[in-house]
Amino acid sequence: MTQPEKxxxxxxxxxxxxxxxxxxxxxxxxxxIAAIMWGAVIAICSLVRLSEIHFGYKLPFDIYLLTFxxxxxxxxxxxxEKKKRKAKAYGDVFFDNMWMAFGICIFLMIFxxxxxxxxxxxxxxxxxxxxxxxxxxxxxxxxxxxxxLLYGLPTFVTGVSMKFKPxxxxxxxxxxxxxxxxxxxxxxxxxxxxxxxxxxxxxxxxIMEKDYRKAKMGLxxxxx
Amino acid sequence: xxxxxxxxxxxxxxxQTMISKTKQDMSDNSIYFLVWGWxxxxxxxxxxxxxxxxxxxxxxxxxxxxxxxxxxxxxxGRKEERIKRATTYIDDSIKYLWSxxxxxxxVLGMILTRLGWGxxxxxxxxxxxxxxxxxxxxxxxxxxxxIGGIVAWVLAIGSTFVSYDYQMLFGAxxxxxxxxxxxxxxxxRNKTANN
Numbered sequence: 001m002t003q004p005e006k007x008x009x010x011x012x013x014x015x016x017x018x019x020x021x022x023x024x025x026x027x028x029x030x031x032x033i034a035a036i037m038w039g040a041v042i043a044i045c046s047l048v049r050l051s052e053i054h055f056g057y058k059l060p061f062d063i064y065l066l067t068f069x070x071x072x073x074x075x076x077x078x079x080x081e082k083k084k085r086k087a088k089a090y091g092d093v094f095f096d097n098m099w100m101a102f103g104i105c106i107f108l109m110i111f112x113x114x115x116x117x118x119x120x121x122x123x124x125x126x127x128x129x130x131x132x133x134x135x136x137x138x139x140x141x142x143x144x145x146x147x148x149l150l151y152g153l154p155t156f157v158t159g160v161s162m163k164f165k166p167x168x169x170x171x172x173x174x175x176x177x178x179x180x181x182x183x184x185x186x187x188x189x190x191x192x193x194x195x196x197x198x199x200x201x202x203x204x205x206x207i208m209e210k211d212y213r214k215a216k217m218g219l220x221x222x223x224x
Numbered sequence: 225x226x227x228x229x230x231x232x233x234x235x236x237x238x239x240q241t242m243i244s245k246t247k248q249d250m251s252d253n254s255i256y257f258l259v260w261g262w263x264x265x266x267x268x269x270x271x272x273x274x275x276x277x278x279x280x281x282x283x284x285x286x287x288x289x290x291x292x293x294x295x296x297x298x299x300x301g302r303k304e305e306r307i308k309r310a311t312t313y314i315d316d317s318i319k320y321l322w323s324x325x326x327x328x329x330x331v332l333g334m335i336l337t338r339l340g341w342g343x344x345x346x347x348x349x350x351x352x353x354x355x356x357x358x359x360x361x362x363x364x365x366x367x368x369x370x371i372g373g374i375v376a377w378v379l380a381i382g383s384t385f386v387s388y389d390y391q392m393l394f395g396a397x398x399x400x401x402x403x404x405x406x407x408x409x410x411x412x413r414n415k416t417a418n419n
Contacts, residue, residue: 097359101359102355111384112351146348152331153325153328175328178331
């Protein structure tokens with residue numbers, strides 16, 4: 001005897017659909033190119049600044065301008081990927097908005113820390129004039145901490161949402177490094193920033209790119 | 225059995241249903257926005273009154289009210305855990321986002337403890353308030369939250385031009401536009417929809 005089929009209520013049906021979507025949601029479709037690029041750019045900027053401080057030279061331009069230049073290929077990659085996508089999955093909307101908000105916050109962070117620095121500089125200069133030596137407090141030493149705090153947020157959320165462990169651990173590493181930089185010198189801060197960007201973006205980006213290529217090849221083989 | 229494919233209209237409808245469900249869930253959970261919003265609003269304005277008007281030395285003690293928020297969140301969270309229900313992808317995204325936000329506030333707190341809470345602290349908090357609400361609003365497509373997030377960012381910039389005392393008022397204004405007002409709007413909207 002067959003058991004009578006249980007009729008689902010509207011709420012139960014909706015919950016069931018939601019669960020099904022949840023099961024299928026973990027598909028990663030990102031090419032990883034943007035993550036590779038940003039991981040490399042931040043690591044290069046940090047290491048070049050480190051070498052400037054360590055070897056006592058100065059480039060004719062601020063190396064961090066490279067981050068502004070990197071926005072151009074970022075736009076190119078985004079447009080290209082958008083064209084490739086046949087339909088925008090809901091996850092894409094979430095990640096696009098989160099990384100856009102992150103980008104805006106990076107600009108805000110530059111502005112806020114810049115205004116803090118310019119506000120404190122006259123006080124530091126006066127201290128140096130009066131005492132003959134530099135002030136024990138240097139705001140510049142906290143710069144990396146603020147940026148690492150921000151790097152960690154979208155990286156961690158992306159990692160946990162995609163169930164992509166390299167990014168999840170990368171995000172956590174950014175926050176751990178952020179706390180360590182509070183107690184270290186500027187040189188160590190720059191090394192930790194480079195390490196964080198490599199583990200949070202560059203390496204996960206390489207894994208994503210490899211997975212994407214594999215999936216693409218699999219799809220091509222299936223179509224043969 | 226042949227797998228049934230959804231038409232674009234059906235897909236769209238499904239997504240709309242998920243968004244509506246999350247909006248409803250967020251409205252149910254708007255108590256968090258309201259409790260934290262009002263507590264923070266009270267702390268910001270209270271600190272301003274104590275420091276700027278009464279010149280009270282330990283003005284920062286007003287921030288102890290966040291303990292109430294933490295106790296409430298733990299209690300409410302445990303209560304909700306008992307009522308198990310299916311979650312949508314959007315529910316999970318919101319949950320992960322705010323977990324990340326909580327961790328960021330904690331790490332920011334550690335930075336500021338080292339740097340000194342008497343320095344410029346509010347622009348950083350306001351910027352993070354904006355990030356959380358902007359992304360949440362974008363996910364559930366609720367414009368007041370998105371606008372609240374953008375206004376919070378503008379207030380974060382504006383707050384760098386004023387003294388520490390007035391930054392507290394900027395903080396209160398940011399909380400009002402990014403947490404409190406959108407939470408009430410979300411509640412009233414869903415109340416109307418349910419009726």
